[in-house]
Every structure is written in C-alpha cells, then in structure tokens.
Amino acid sequence: MAPLPRRRRALAIPIGMVLAGALAFLPNAASAATAGTASGNGTTTAAADGPLLSYVVNTTRTNSGTIKDVQRAVDRNGGDIVATYKKIGVIVVHSANPAFATAMREVRGVESAGATRTAALSTASTTELGAPEKITAAEAAAAKSKATPGQEPLEADQWDLAAIGADKAAKIDPGDRHVTVAVIDTGVDDTHPDLTANFSAKQSANCVGGVADTSPGAWRPYSADAYHGTHVAGEIAAARNGVGVAGVAPGVRVASIKVADPVTQLFFPESVVCAFVFAAENSVEITNNSYYIDPWLYNCLDDPDQRAIVDAVDRAAQYSHDKGVLNIASAGNSNHDLDSDAIVDTTSPDDTTPVSRTIDPHVCWDIPTQLPGVVTVSATGVQKLKSYYSSYGLGVVDVAAPGGDRYQIPGTPSGNGRILSTLPGNTYGYLQGTSMASPHVAGVAALLKSTHRHASPEQLQWMLKAQADNPGCPTGLYDPDGNGVQDATCTGGQHVNSFYGYGIVDALDAVTR
Numbered sequence: 028m029a030p031l032p033r034r035r036r037a038l039a040i041p042i043g044m045v046l047a048g049a050l051a052f053l054p055n056a057a058s059a060a061t062a063g064t065a066s067g068n069g070t071t072t073a074a075a076d077g078p079l080l081s082y083v084v085n086t087t088r089t090n091s092g093t094i095k096d097v098q099r100a101v102d103r104n105g106g107d108i109v110a111t112y113k114k115i116g117v118i119v120v121h122s123a124n125p126a127f128a129t130a131m132r133e134v135r136g137v138e139s140a141g142a143t144r145t146a147a148l149s150t151a152s153t154t155e156l157g158a159p160e161k162i163t164a165a166e167a168a169a170a171k172s173k174a175t176p177g178q179e180p181l182e183a184d185q186w187d188l189a190a191i192g193a194d195k196a197a198k199i200d201p202g203d204r205h206v207t208v209a210v211i212d213t214g215v216d217d218t219h220p221d222l223t224a225n226f227s228a229k230q231s232a233n234c235v236g237g238v239a240d241t242s243p244g245a246w247r248p249y250s251a252d253a254y255h256g257t258h259v260a261g262e263i264a265a266a267r268n269g270v271g272v273a274g275v276a277p278g279v280r281v282a283s284i285k286v287a288d289p290v291t292q293l294f295f296p297e298s299v300v301c302a303f304v305f306a307a308e309n310s311v312e313i314t315n316n317s318y319y320i321d322p323w324l325y326n327c328l329d330d331p332d333q334r335a336i337v338d339a340v341d342r343a344a345q346y347s348h349d350k351g352v353l354n355i356a357s358a359g360n361s362n363h364d365l366d367s368d369a370i371v372d373t374t375s376p377d378d379t380t381p382v383s384r385t386i387d388p389h390v391c392w393d394i395p396t397q398l399p400g401v402v403t404v405s406a407t408g409v410q411k412l413k414s415y416y417s418s419y420g421l422g423v424v425d426v427a428a429p430g431g432d433r434y435q436i437p438g439t440p441s442g443n444g445r446i447l448s449t450l451p452g453n454t455y456g457y458l459q460g461t462s463m464a465s466p467h468v469a470g471v472a473a474l475l476k477s478t479h480r481h482a483s484p485e486q487l488q489w490m491l492k493a494q495a496d497n498p499g500c501p502t503g504l505y506d507p508d509g510n511g512v513q514d515a516t517c518t519g520g521q522h523v524n525s526f527y528g529y530g531i532v533d534a535l536d537a538v539t540r
Contacts, residue, residue, distance in 0.1 A: 076123045076124075076125075077123055077124065077125030078123065078125075078146070078147035078148075079121060079122070079123045079147050079148050080121070080122060080123075080127075080142045080143075080144060080147065080148065081109075081119065081120070081121055081142070081143045081144055081148060081236075081237075081295065081297055082106065082119070082120045082121070082122060082127060082128055082131075082140060082141065082142050082143060082335075083117055083118070083119060083120075083140070083141065083143055083296055083297060083300070083335050083336065083338075083339040084097060084101060084106075084117070084118040084120055084131050084137060084139075084140040084335075085116055085117055085118075085137070085138045085139045085140065085335060085338045085339055085342065086116035086117075086118070086136055086137060086138060087116070087136050087137065087138045088116065088136065089113060089114055089115065089116040091113075093116070093136040094111065094113055094116065094118075096134075096135070096136050097118065097131075097134060097136045097137055098111065098118065100131060100134040100136075100137070101118065101120050101131070104122070104124055104126075104127050104130045104131060105122050105123065105124035105127060106120040106121065106122040106124070106127055106131075107120065107121045107122065108120055109121055109236065109237050109238060109297070110237045110238045110297070110301065112300065112304055112342075112343070114346065115304070115342040115343060115345075115346050116138070116342065117300055117339045117342055117343065119237040119238075119297040119300070119301075121148065127140075128140045128141050128142055128331065128332060128335070132331060138338065139331065139334055139335040139338045140331075140335050141330075141331050141332030141333065141334065141335030141336060142332050143295050143296040143297055143322075143332075143336055144295055144321070144322050144376075144378050145322055145376040145378055145379045146322075146376075146378040146379045149290055149291075159254055159258070159450060159456035159457065159458050160443070160445065160456055160457040160458075161450065161454055161455070161456040162181070162184075162441075162447065162454075162455045162456055162457070166184070166440065166441045166443075167180070167181060167455075169183075169440035169441065170182070170183040170184045170439075170440045170441065171183075172440075173439075173440045177198070178194075178273075179265075179267060179268075179269065179270070179271060179272055179273045180269070180270065180271060181271050181272045181447060181455060182194070182272060182273055183439060183440050184439045184440055184441045184443065184447050185272060185273065185439075185446075185447050186409050186429075186437035186438075186439050186444075187262075187409075187429035187431075187446055187463075187467065188273060188275065190407075190409060190411070190429050190531075191275070191428065191429065191467060191471065191531065191532055191533055191534045191535075192533055192534045192535030192536070193273075193275045193276075193467075193470070193471075193534040193535075194273075195534075195535050196275075196474060196534040196535045196537065196538045196539075197267060197273065197277055197278075199535075199538045199539065200278070200474065200477065200478065200538040201267065201276065201277045201278030201279075202264075202276035202277065202278035202279035202473050202474050202477045203278065203279060203476075203477035203480070204225075204278060204279065204280055205280075205480075206276075206279045206280065206312050206313070206473050206476045206477050207227050207230050207279065207280040207281070207282050207310070207311050207312055207313070208263050208264065208276075208279060208280070208281050208282070208311070208312070208313045208314070208315060208469050208470070208472075208473050209230060209231075209281075209282040209283070209284050209302075209306045209311040209313070209314045209315070210256050210259050210260045210263070210281060210282065210283050210284070210314075210315050210466075211284045211286055211299065211302045211303075211306070211314050211315065211316050211318075212255055212256030212259055212260075212283070212284075212285070212286065212287065212315070212317060212318065213248050213249075213253040213254070213255045213256040213257075213285065213286075213287040213292060214233075214246055214247050214248035214249065214253055214256050214257075214283055214285040214287065215231075215246060215247065215248070215256045215257050215259075215260045215281070215282075215283035215285075216247055216248060216257045216449075216450075216451040216452070217231075217246070217247065217283065218247075218453075219257060219261070219449050219450075219451070219452075219453055220268070220270045220271070220453060221261055221265040221266055221268065221270050221271045221272060221274075221449050222257070222260055222261060222264070222265060222266070222281065222449060224266045224268065225264045225265075225266050225274075225277070225278075225279065225280050225281055226280070226281060226282070226283075227280040227281065227282045228243070228246075228282075229309070230280075230282035230306075230309045230310065230311055231245075231246035231282045231283045231284065232245065232246055232283075232284055232285070232302075232305050232309075233245035233246055233284075233285045234284055234285060234286050234298050234299075234301035234302045234305060235285060235286060235287065235288060235289065235298050236297065236298060236301075237297035237298060237300065237301045238301060239301055239305045245285070246282075246283035246284065246285050247283070247285075248285070248451055249287075249289045251450075251451045251452050253287060253292060253451070254450045254451055254456070255287075255317070255458075255462065256283060256285070256287075257449050257450055257451050258446075258448045258449060258450060258456070258458055258463070259315060259317050259448075259462065259463075259465075259466045260281045260283065260449065260466075261274060261448035261449030262274055262275065262446065262448045262463060262466040262467060262470065263275060263276060263279075263281055263315065263466045263469050263470045263473070264276055264277060264278075264279050264280065264281040264470070264473075265277060265448065265449055271449070271455055272447060272448055272449065272455060274470060275466070275467055275469075275470025275471060275473075275474070275534055276470040276471070276473040276474050276477070276534075278477070279470075279473040279474075279477065282309075282311060284302040284305055284306060284314075286298035286299055286301070286302050286318075291378065293321040293322065293377065293378060294318045294319070294320055294321050295320070295321055295322075296320050296336045296339055296340055297339075299320055299340055299343070299395070300339050300340055300342075300343040301343075302314075302343075303340070303343035303344050303346065303347040303352075303354070304343050304346060304347070306347050306352055307346055307347035307349075307350035307352055308350075311347075311352055312351065312352060312353065312473070312476050313352065313353045313354075313355065313469050313472050313473055313476065313487075314347070314352060314353075314354045314355065314469075315355055315356075315465055315466050315469040316354060316355065316356040316357070316395050316396070316401075316465065317356070317357045317460075317461070317462035317463075317465045317466065318357070318462070319359060319393050319394065319395075319396065320336065320340060320394050320395065321376075321377055321378060322375060322376035322377050322378040322379070323336070323375045323376055323377075324359075324361075324372050324374050324375045324377070324393060325370070325372055325375065325386045325388065325391040325392060325393055326391060326392050326393075326394055327386060327390060327391040328390050328391070328392070329390065333391075336394070337392060337394055337398075340394055340395060340398065341394075341398050341399070344395055344398050344400065344401060345398075345399070345400065348400045348484050351483065351484060352484065353402065353472055353476075353484040353487045353488065354395065354398075354400065354401045354402065354484075355401070355402040355404060355465055355468050355469045355472060356395045356396040356398075356401050356402065356403060356404065356465060357396060357403075357404055357406075357430075357460070357461035357462050357464060357465040358393075358396055358403050358404055358405045358406070358417060358418040358419065358420075358423070358424055358461050358464075359393055359396065359417075359418040359461055360416040360417065360418065360460050360461055360462075361416075361418050362415065362416055362417065362418060362419075362514065362515055363388070363418040363419075363420075364388075364418070364419060364420050364515070364516075364525065365388045365393065365397065365418055365419065365420030365423040365424070366388070366389075366420035366421045366422055366423055366518075366525060367388060367420070368387065369385050369386070369387060370385070370386055370387075370388055370391075371383065371384075371385050371386075372384050372385075372386055372391075388420070388423075393418075397423065400484070402425045402426065402468060402472075402488055402491065403423055403424050403425050403528070404424070404425070404426060404427065404428055404461060404464045404465045404467075404468045405417045405418065405419050405424045405426075405427045405430075405461065405464065405526060405527065405528065406427065406428070406429070406430025406431070406432070406459075406460065406461045406463065406464035407427050407428065407429055407430060407432070407464070407527070407531055408429070408430075408431065408432030408434070408435025408444055408507075409429075409432070409435045409436070409437040409444055410432075410435045411498045411531060412432070412435060412498075412501065412505075412507065413427070413501075413505070413507075413515070413517070413526040413527070414430050414431065414432040414435075414459070414461075414464075414507075415432060415434055415507040415508060415514060416432075416459075416460065416461075417430065417461050417464070418461070419515065419517075419525045419526050420525050421518050421519045421523070421524065421525035423525075424525065424526070424527065424528035425488065425491070425492060425528045425529065426468055426491050426492060426495050426527070426528045426529055426530060426531070426532050427464065427495075427526070427527040427528060427530065427531045427532070428464040428465070428467035428468045428471075428531060428532050429446060429463070429464060429467055429531075430446065430459060430460055430461050430462070430463040430464030430467075431444055431445035431446040431457070431458065431459030431460070431463055432444050432445075432459060432507065433445065433459065434507045434508055434509070435507070441457075443457050444459070445457035445458055445459040445463075446458055446459060446463040448463075467532065468491065468532050470534070471491065471532040471533070471534045471537050472487055472491060474534055474537040474538050475487055475490050475491065475537045477538075478537065478538060490537075491529075491532055492528070492529035492530075493529075494532070494533045494536035494537060494540060495527075495528075495529045495530030495531055495532050495533060496530045496531050496533055497521060497522060497523070497524070497527050497529060497530030497531070498527065498530070498531070499520075499521040499524065500517035500518070500519065500520075500524050500525075500526060501517060501526075505517065
C-alpha cells in the first residue's frame with residue numbers, strides 16, 4: 028500500500044467501535060508454546076519461538092464475520108488475543124512467533140499488522156524536558172507573600188496563567204463541572220488537595236497493555252517518579268481552593284487514563300488505542316496527549332510494522348473524534364521542523380538500541396500529534412517566543428501555549444521560566460516542555476466547551492484558532508540561547524506561521540466571546 032502524502036489526509040480504513048476486550052491468559056517468553064505460521068488458506072507450519080512481543084492486527088472490515096475469521100488466523104499463527112476493538116477493527120495480540128506479523132499480513136481480511144515494540148514484553152516518551160524542579164519552602168513563602176487578593180498561594184509564580192488571560196477568565200467563568208478533560212498519561216494522583224475536588228474517578232482507568240482496568244485507584248501513577256500526568260492535570264484543572272496553584276479551567280473535571288508501562292514508563296500503541304476508545308465510551312469531551320507513542324519517534328508509513336501502529340492508533344483517535352472528543356497533543360521537544368523535507372531521528376527505537384535514520388515527516392509521523400483531526404500544540408515562554416526546544420511546522424502546528432523556557436525569565440518571585448503545577452504526594456514543582464503547553468490548550472478548550480456545550484470537535488478547534496493571538500514570526504535572529512546562531516526558521520505570515528500556527532490560545536476570549 029502506498030504511503031499517505033500528507034498529515035491532514037485520513038487513513039482509508041473503516042472507523043467506529045465499542046470496547047469489547049477479550050482478555051486471555053498471557054504466556055511469558057520462556058513458557059510460550061511453539062508457534063506456527065499460517066497462510067491465508069489456513070495452512071499452518073512450525074516456527075521457532077522468538078521474543079514475546081505485542082502486535083496490532085487491523086482488519087479490512089468491522090463486520091463480525093471478518094473479525095472472527097481474523098481472530099481464528101491469529102490463533103493459527105500462535106497469537107494470544109489480549110483485546111478486540113470490534114467497531115474499529117483493531118485486535119491486540121501477544122505472540123512469540125517471529126513470523127507472526129508477516130503471516131498475518133497475508134490473511135484475507137487483514138489491512139495491516141505489525142509489532143508495537145522491538146523489545147520483549149517485560150526512558151520515557153513524554154514531552155517534558157528535564158526532571159521536575161520541586162518548589163522550595165523559601166520559594167513557596169515568597170510566592171505567597173506576593174499573592175494578591177483572589178490569587179492562589181503559589182499563583183504569583185504562575186506567569187503562564189496571566190500570559191493567556193486564564194487568571195481573568197476564572198473570575199468570569201471557571202468552567203463547567205459537566206465538562207471532563209481526560210489526561211492520557213502516566214497516571215494522576217487524585218489525592219492531591221488541588222485535584223481531588225475536580226477529579227472524575229468514573230471516567231478514569233488504567234489502559235496499560237490494551238485492556239481498561241477501572242478498579243479504584245488503578246489510574247494513579249505507579250510511583251512518585253511517574254509525576255508527569257499529575258503535573259499535566261494540575262495545569263488543566265487545579266482548583267481555586269486557597270491551597271496551592273490554579274489550573275487554566277479550575278471549574279471543570281479532570282480524569283486519568285494511565286497508559287505508561289510500569290517498568291519503562293513507555294507509551295505503547297495498544298495502551299493508547301485503549302485510552303482513546305475508553306474516552307469515547309465514557310463521555311469525555313477532551314483528551315490531553317503530552318507524549319509520543321513508543322518505540323518510534325516517527326512512524327514511517329512504508330514500514331509495515333510502523334504503518335500498522337499508525338493505522339491502529341488513527342482508528343481509535345478517529346473513533347473518539349466521531350464520538351465528540353477533541354484530542355489535543357504536544358508537538359515534541361526536538362526543535363524539529365515537522366514540515367521540512369528531512370529530519371534525522373537518532374532516538375528510535377527507544378525500547379532497544381536506537382539507530383540513526385533520515386525521515387520525511389510528511390510520510391513518517393509523530394503520533395498522535397500528526398494524526399488527522401488532532402490539535403497540535405507548540406510551546407512558548409514568557410516573552411511569547413517559541414520555546415527553544417519546541418518542534419514546529421507550517422500546516423502542522425495548530426496553536427501555541429505556554430510550555431516554559433529557561434531562557435525566557437519572568438518577573439515572578441522565583442524568576443523561574445518553567446511551568447509550576449502539582450506533583451504526586453501533595454507537592455509542587457516546575458517542568459518545561461510541549462507537554463506543558465498542550466494542557467494549557469486543553470484547559471482553554473474546556474472553557475470553550477463550557478460556554479458552547481453543543482460545539483463539535485471541529486467547531487472547538489476552529490474557535491481555538493480564531494481566538495488565538497499570533498505574535499508573528501520573529502523579526503531578526505531567532506537565537507534563544509544567545510550563542511549567535513539561528514536555532515530555527517519561522518515560515519508563514521502574521522495570521523498563520525510555523526512557530527505558532529494560528530497563535531497563542533486566549534482563555535479570556537474563550538469565556539467572553
């Protein structure tokens with residue numbers, strides 16, 4: 028199948044599904060039974076065991092006959108079905124047959140099939156840059172002393188709220204509690220005092236491995252080191268309760284859909300497929316996706332394994348979109364031009380040994396950010412300049428938002444240019460990255476959804492763009508680190524450009540227009 032030429036074209040696959048997980052007992056690599064390879068006519072031949080890997084098998088149709096035929100072929104080829112997402116035709120499989128994907132691609136009714144990792148089942152892919160810098164007692168005291176009436180105790184250090192008018196917006200409309208933003212991430216510590224009042228447990232789950240676990244607390248991070256999702260959640264909806272910080276939309280609800288592997292903290296495709304479907308089936312209006320899907324930073328459509336990954340995740344994202352969910356994602360921290368002719372990727376695959384490869388971002392996608400219909404977000408600092416690390420691209424980036432920048436220093440008590448938010452264990456800290464920019468957009472989208480309750484995902488996206496404020500391409504040298512070298516080149520005009528898309532989102536406009 029020929030690769031798709033542009034990001035904005037949808038994959039030509041059947042869409043639409045309901046969660047129908049079929050959990051099987053899973054063999055480990057040592058005890059897996061000898062697998063076989065089967066042709067499309069059902070003939071099975073012996074095959075030696077390989078490492079136990081996870082696969083996605085995507086069907087050509089979603090009728091029950093096709094699904095059952097493909098499921099039988101999975102069994103013939105030595106695969107164990109973990110989950111079947113019938114309405115989008117995605118089957119998650121574990122197999123130790125090294126020829127499993129090749130054999131399944133020959134089966135009638137299979138559109139694509141491929142491994143979702145290069146290492147056996149047993150470094151993180153989130154888009155924050157660097158470890159969290161926890162707030163000190165002295166910084167907390169300084170911020171509290173500078174807080175004005177009506178501010179949260181640590182809000183004086185939240186330059187990002189003022190940068191998009193979120194502080195003023197909260198006084199007019201903090202958001203509707205009937206709107207929920209799901210944080211697809213490492214898990215959220217819902218016991219944090221700034222999050223507990225706005226947390227929606229009934230819309231939360233652990234999707235690690237591809238099957239949703241809704242048991243109490245399953246959505247929480249595995250450890251305090253898995254801080255990323257809690258930080259993101261606070262940026263979106265930390266309550267204005269006189270405790271610590273405030274979120275962009277402090278009146279809406281936030282849910283947690285955990286997708287990070289407990290050992291590696293990697294975000295594998297089958298977990299994200301589960302997350303998008305779970306969000307769609309549980310009345311979530313907006314998802315925040317501050318990560319890229321492992322193990323490939325870019326998934327090339329001419330590679331059969333990587334195309335199968337794109338195919339599966341795209342089906343799930345489009346299904347959620349069709350169910351009324353607006354999906355928002357970070358652009359990445361590589362300072363890559365996602366509209367360029369070539370990018371050198373030295374980080375993939377990140378679950379084994381990376382190799383250097385040159386890719387074309389028009390046919391090798393960072394997902395979910397480059398999937399059709401997803402809102403792609405670049406990061407800015409306090410000076411409204413693109414953050415030094417933020418990836419960008421004309422026609423790829425939709426909008427921008429504060430993500431922090433160590434080179435752009437605010438006039439706050441701490442003088443910290445990163446983003447302050449919640450961390451597990453009732454603590455707070457600073458992070459920077461496009462991971463921090465995306466939840467600002469999710470928060471503004473939640474305010475828009477609160478004001479326009481019947482707005483579709485497409486309408487919300489266009490409102491985000493229409494109300495954004497575009498600073499335009501920098502005049503002169505773009506040199507945030509001050510070394511005299513042009514670090515990136517902005518293309519486009521005042522209305523739309525590669526650094527900011529349609530501009531930096533505006534929370535105040537979201538509640539007043």
